[in-house]
Amino acid sequence: MSAAPTPTPRAGGTDLMDRRRHGRHSGPLLDLLGVAPAVPVEITPWAPVLPAPAPATPAAGGPAGSAPVAAAPPAPPARMGLRIGAGVRIDALAHHPAVRAGFGGLAAAAGGLGTPQIRAQATVGGNLLQEVRCPYFREGLAAGHTPCLKAGGAACHARGGDHLFHACVDLGPCVAPHPSTLAAALLCWDAEVELDGDEVWPLARLLGAEADPRRTHALPAGRLLRAVRLPAAAPGDRSAYARAANRGRSEWPLVEACARLSVDPDGKVRAAAVALGGVANRPIRLPEVEAALVGRPLGAGLAEAAARADAAARPLPMTGYKRGLMVGCALDALERAAAAPPAPEQPA
Amino acid sequence: MTQPAAPTSAPARRPQRVLTLQVNGEPVEVAAPSTWTLLEVLRYKLGLTGTKQGCDKGDCGACTVLVDGQPVLSCCTLAATVGDKAVTTIEGLPIRVGRAFDIAGALQCGFCQPGMICSAHALLSHKPDPSVSEIRAALSGNLCRCTGYTKIIEAVQLAAKDLGGHADLSTSELRTPVAYGPPAEGFLVLGARGRKADSIHKATGAAIYADDISLPRMAHGRILRSPHPHARIRRIDTRAAAALPGVFAVMTGAELPETFCVIPWTPDENVLCIDKVRYVGDGVAAVAAIDEETAIRACDLIEVDYEILPPVLDLDAAEAATALVHERDWKGRPRVDNLCKDVDLAFGEVEPALEGAAVTHGATYFYEGNTHAAIEPHCAVARWSPDGKLTVWSSTQVPHYLHRELGKVLGVPTSEIRVIQPALGGAFGGKSEPFDLEFCAAWLSRKAGRPVKILYTREEVFYSHRGRHPMEMKLRMGAAADGRLLAVDNDIRIDGGGYHSFGMITSYYAGQILTGPVRMDHYHFRARRFYTNKPCCGPKRGHGSVQPRFAFECGLDELAEKLGMDPMDIRRKNAMGSGERTVNGQLVPSTGLAACLDAVEKASGWKGRWGQQPRGRGLGVACSMYISGTAYPIYPNEMPQSGVQLLADRSGRITVLCGASDIGQGSDGMLAYVVAEETGILPDDVAVHSADTELTPVDLGAYSSRVTYMVGTAAQEAARAMGAEMRAALAAHWEIPADQVGKSLGFWFDKAESGRQMDTKAVLQLAEARAGTPLAASGGYRTRKVGGAYRGGTIGASPAYSTTAHVVEVEVDVETGIVKVLNVWVAHDCGRAINPVLVEGQVEGSVYMGYAEALMEAQTFDERGLHSGPNLLDYRIPTSIETPAIFTKIIETIDPGGPYGAKEAGEGPLHPIIPAIANAIWDAVGVRLRTLPFTPDRVLAAIRAQGAAAAPA
Structure with missing residues (x-):
């Protein structure tokens, strides 16, 4: 045996303990949320020091994530965004007044995931960095076989095996859906993530780790995810979340959608952002749907736009059914967003 | 045997860390490895075993404790991270909420309940008067496998009411009698709503489970x-x-x-x-x-x-014998195929009857395997x-x-x-x-x-595993123009997995129990169980007969459609009556099918709603019959199948010794009721000791829904014998005829002289004095000769049969294929309901489990024989959120052979919900689903296929 292995950071531990039980993780742990938390555990107002990022969106978003129309409008400098500590519990995120008021879709996504106990324990950082649910990756007795791609093997076993719950947008090589509900929602705001050492990445760069298909995220070993930064919600912004699942709770959805509509005072959609989870090995944005909404009156043409939600679909043999769910969930989220209360004017 | 030598080398101890925790209001210091979870420390260091381990990774919620008043998964929390926060376990909680769970009948196996009660306690602490949806949401992280959540929700409401919406949860404990409701007419205790004898121990974390x-x-x-x-x-x-x-x-x-x-x-x-x-x-x-x-x-x-x-992973490979799972049979003879059991039985002339039928239906159904998933x-x-x-x-x-x-x-x-x-902590056959x-x-x-x-x-x-067998059923059936069911033919292939288990019985049950409560004139089935290289299947609630019941009840609906009949009516038309014999020769002493159908038809508002709701919403009906015990023991013998011994002591308590397994269904409570009924002592004064082979007479076990019928009969015989001794002693004491002695709960009296009475405890002492020996009595259930006079005719034969009918209301989203079950109305004929709370609990639990099989659960394996998700997250069992509202009506068709007329309630009510959901989906969107479970992908595919078929060419 070599020298003592580097401890693995542990926040809520809900995913890490599961992997340890399955023999997918061992070794020492570094508790991040002890008496003196190693990552922020609060949601605080945050003002961008630099001007808001130009509409050029993160390249790592993949084919579906790089649409120019997808960009959020630059926020007026006086408005405050939110900095969500990586150690914030999901439950706290779901109930935070500023999140509920300005980022309803994110609050709903947080409030619907896992179970009450999981939400009370799991953290924002952990949700973004959790591992895939694929049985070929997780299970102990599967360990006697050639490991899957993510477990250090050469190929994705789900691709040729049981993949009923897997990707419908095949961004390969691993076809397990990205597990983070928050990631899908946060994409709608082009959120950024803050690493230790004050490095800031677009969220999309963190997700999926294209450089190494074995990984579910691109956080380098030894680094810490410290916080998520949300730009300010513009007045008139409205957002919502929808999911299709086999069971109501305690479930990774088959497909989930978050929609955000920015509406001008004249009632027309200035910008739209729609993201889907559960359909690819990272959450995706739907530029075709977004483009179809811009310039239309709020609430108009939602079905027509949502009909394009499966534009990127490239189903595997068993996941064709998710095409319908992509359209259905996108429409559901859009309808809810159109009916949602707008983000309030920020108090001075 | 001598003591073995100590191990040759010293065991390696992992580095420990001393932790100071605040547990149940007291500071405790423990040394534990730094990677230990709070659950491990609580259970194995502090002996607080009320907190349970169900999945050990945050899926089931059984390990929930309160940390600073918030529900927390102790299996995912490192003990070292808790610091000086206040940890409260079930042992440290005030008893009030647990008591409400006890009274409401929310405790069956009780294994999930410490965690559940912690979650409920936390909810009530900040929301004293929660709505049903708030209760469902707050408990959605605590999986329960027994109750269907119905009584749990009632318990939280009861607790809220008890607390007056604002009272302090720590208010002192009050004792509730075991039987707290009024008894049925003519009885002292029977029919009274009551608690289970042991459930307060489960509600407080004191009950000891194996781990x-x-x-x-x-x-x-x-x-x-x-x-x-x-x-x-x-x-x-x-x-x-x-x-x-x-x-x-x-x-x-x-x-x-x-x-x-x-x-x-x-x-x-x-x-x-x-x-x-x-x-x-x-x-x-x-x-x-x-x-x-x-x-x-x-x-x-x-x-x-x-x-x-090379593995054999499905029925086709098994039948083709691409490889042999077992090269030799149990007698050592070489095998040439993977056939484990082949049953072929014909009653009447099926083919001519089908040819003469006005309408016929033929289809292949597939029932996917699933498993028990008891939380323990x-x-x-x-x-x-x-x-x-x-x-x-x-x-x-x-x-x-x-x-x-x-x-x-x-x-x-x-x-x-x-x-x-x-x-x-839950079994369900597993x-x-x-x-x-x-x-x-x-x-x-x-x-x-x-x-x-x-x-x-x-x-x-x-x-x-040892759970539900995957079954492929090629079903054919035909009916006359007036709806009379003429013939049924079912060709069944059963995927048995690696070993035999109960396979022979499964194969018979697949055909033998289908023949009522809907009558048929001619019947043939063939059931072949094959070995495959998958975990062995066995008995799960409704052993062997749930799958064919699904196919049959769906088929019946299709016949009704072809005849233009209301699905209720085709079942009424063919309803068996009490005392009738099935086509395969089984005597059904009592059946309440007609009453069950009437009850669910009325409760659901069937008339005027079935077939008349907008697309996407529908109603479906189905019914079933199930055995109350299998007639014969697994190994042939002349000894009683169940024995009960009673010992009275001078304190006024009667101890019951019985081998019966209380697996959460409440057989201990049933014993207490029966003994109280016959002796006049309070059920609270009956101490039941069960399932210990050194102390208790044999009972064969909790399977085939045999316990109430057989153990109840044995208990009745023993208690009557003791009651007779008490009566004789008192009659002699008062010098009156024995039939002039009456008994009531708590005292005996002289029927002829008003005011003359004696405390039951004193009567027991009187009887002991008269006997000159400790007062004891015993009773047994002796095998009764029933069944058809042909090979296999005794398998599926039972001394009595329960009957159930369901109406289910569903909502089908045609865009996503997601099926929601909105309401379930169920009427179950269990004969005499000894304790209605326990009967309802069994019915609700069955409905829940069947609902889960219909929509979610699948024990499937990939091409390498690996389970598709062997954990309580990926194997989807319903939470409190989606489990539908269940409305239970008990029908009491008194059975001539059962104890006080009682029959089973624990398995029968599972059967109809699955075909009832399928039939409701047809009413909602016009597609017939024949493969389980009805997952969104399958439902959507069926709706799409329907659209494609309807589209102009």
Whole structure:
């Protein structure tokens, strides 16, 4: 045996303990949320020091994530965004007044995931960095076989095996859906993530780790995810979340959608952002749907736009059914967003 | 046996850390490894075993405790991170909420309840008057497998009411009598709504389950399992494992070569595989070590040289015999196929009847396998004492069969073995035969000279399985123009997995129980059970008959459609009456089908709603019949199938000794009711000791819905005998005729002289004085001759049958294929409802479990024989959120043979919900689903296919 292995950071531990039980993780742990938390555990107002990022969106978003129309409008400098500590519990995120008021879709996504106990324990950082649910990756007795791609093997076993719950947008090589509900929602705001050492990445760069298909995220070993930064919600912004699942709770959805509509005072959609989870090995944005909404009156043409939600679909043999769910969930989220209360004017 | 030598090398102890915690209001200091969870510290360091481990990874919520008043998963929380926050476990909670759970009948097996009660407590602390949806949401992280959540929700409402919306949860405890409602007319206790005798222990975390047992010097065992579905074992090398410090004993299958099976005719299993492994998860070696982690490491050090064989993974491959799962049968004869059992029975002339039918229906149905998923994982503790006596505590629902097989396999007289069933955390058929862990714990205990505990991981529970068989059913049926059901033919292939288990019985049940309560003139079925290289299937609630019932009741709906009949009417048209014989010769002494159909038709508003709701919403009906016990014991013998002994003591208490397994269904409570009814003592004064082979007379076990009927009959006989002695003593004392002595609850009286009465306790003393011996009585259930006069005619034969009808209302989203069950109305004829609360609990639990099978659950395996998600997250069992509202109506068609007219309630009500949902989906969107479960992908595909078929060419 070599020298003592580097401890693995542990926040809520809900995913890490599961992997340890399955023999997918061992070794020492570094508790991040002890008496003196190693990552922020609060949601605080945050003002961008630099001007808001130009509409050029993160390249790592993949084919579906790089649409120019997808960009959020630059926020007026006086408005405050939110900095969500990586150690914030999901439950706290779901109930935070500023999140509920300005980022309803994110609050709903947080409030619907896992179970009450999981939400009370799991953290924002952990949700973004959790591992895939694929049985070929997780299970102990599967360990006697050639490991899957993510477990250090050469190929994705789900691709040729049981993949009923897997990707419908095949961004390969691993076809397990990205597990983070928050990631899908946060994409709608082009959120950024803050690493230790004050490095800031677009969220999309963190997700999926294209450089190494074995990984579910691109956080380098030894680094810490410290916080998520949300730009300010513009007045008139409205957002919502929808999911299709086999069971109501305690479930990774088959497909989930978050929609955000920015509406001008004249009632027309200035910008739209729609993201889907559960359909690819990272959450995706739907530029075709977004483009179809811009310039239309709020609430108009939602079905027509949502009909394009499966534009990127490239189903595997068993996941064709998710095409319908992509359209259905996108429409559901859009309808809810159109009916949602707008983000309030920020108090001075 | 002599004490073995101490292990040669000192076991490795992991570095410990001293923690100071605040638990239940007291500071405690414990030393534990830094990677230990709060759950481990609570259970294994502090002895607070009320907090349960169900999945050990945050999926089930059984380990929920309160940290600073918030529900927290103790299995995902490192103890070292809790700091000085206040930890409250079930043991430290005020009793008030638990009491409400007890009174509402929310406690069945009780295993999930400590966590559930913690969540409920937290909810009520900040929301004293929650709505039903708030309750459902707050409890959605606590999985319950018994109750269908119905009574749990009622319990939280009751607690809220009890607390007056604002009272302090810590208000002092109040005692509620066991029977708190009014009894049925003419009875002292029977029919009264009541608590279960033992449930307050479950509500307070005091009940002891197998894994709660810890003995001095106890070692922890672990079984090494095959990662391959089919392989020959060339060599097993255990030397490195045996040499690992901290390992006390290692064993392989060769040490226990005797084969076994719960059905004594078909012994095809070894404790651990010797020549071949037959499914992923088949055991190959076992280890006992100082702790679980060491045992796991030792298993990793065992080298098994496998020769990989081609696996047989589905019915087609099994029938084509692409490989042989078993090369020899249990008698050592070479096999040429994978056929485990072939049953072919014909009653009447099916083909001519089908030809003469006005309408016929033929289709192939497929019922996917699924599993019990009791929240308590299987666990056994064995202690082989130096005097050669073996005691096994096991989470079994058949202590007697386990007792027999232990003797056979271990080569020890059964008089040297004692089997004790502690509190059991859910079974549903999944603990109704011996498992490898019981034999391994016993043998390792002998080898190690220490007690040994083996606790399955959740993954092992899924692979040990013994659950619902996948069945493919080619069903044909025909009816006359007036709706009379003329003929039914069912050709069934059953995917049995690697071993026989109850396979012979399953194969018969697949056909034999279908013949009522809907009458048919001609019937033929063939059921072939095949071996495959998958975990072995066995009995799950509604053993063998749930699958054909699904096909049949769906088919009946299609016949009605073709005839233009209301689906209610085709069932009424063919409804059997009490005392009728089925086409296959089974006497049905009582059936309340007509009353059940009337009840659900009325409650659901069927008339005017069925067939008339907008697209996407529909109603469906189905019904079923189920056995109240299988007529004959598994091994032929003339002894009673159930025995009950009563001992009275001078305090006014009666002790009941009975081998029956209370697996959460409440058989202990049933015993208390029956004894109280016949002796006049309060049910609270009955002490039930059950399921201990050294203390209690034999009962065959909790399976085939036999307990109320058979154990109830035995208890009735014993209690009547004691009551007669009491009556005779009092009559002699008062010098009046015995028939002038009356009894009431708590006292006996003179019917002729008003005001003359005697306390029941004094009557017991009087009777003891008169007898001159301790007052005791015994009763038994003796096998009654029933069944058809043909080979197999006694399998599926029962002394009585329950009847059920369901109406289900669904909402189908045509865009996504997601099916929501909105309401379930169920009427169940259980004969006399001895304690209606327990009957409702069984019905609601059955509905829940059937609902889950219809929409979510699937025990499926991939091309490598690996389970598609052997954990409580990926294997989808319903939470409190989506479980539908269940409206239960009890129908009491008094059975002439049952105790007080009682019949079963625990399995029958599961059957109809599945076809009722299918039929409701048809009413909603016009598609017939014939493959289970009805997942969104399947429903959507069916709706799309329908659209494509309807579109112009």
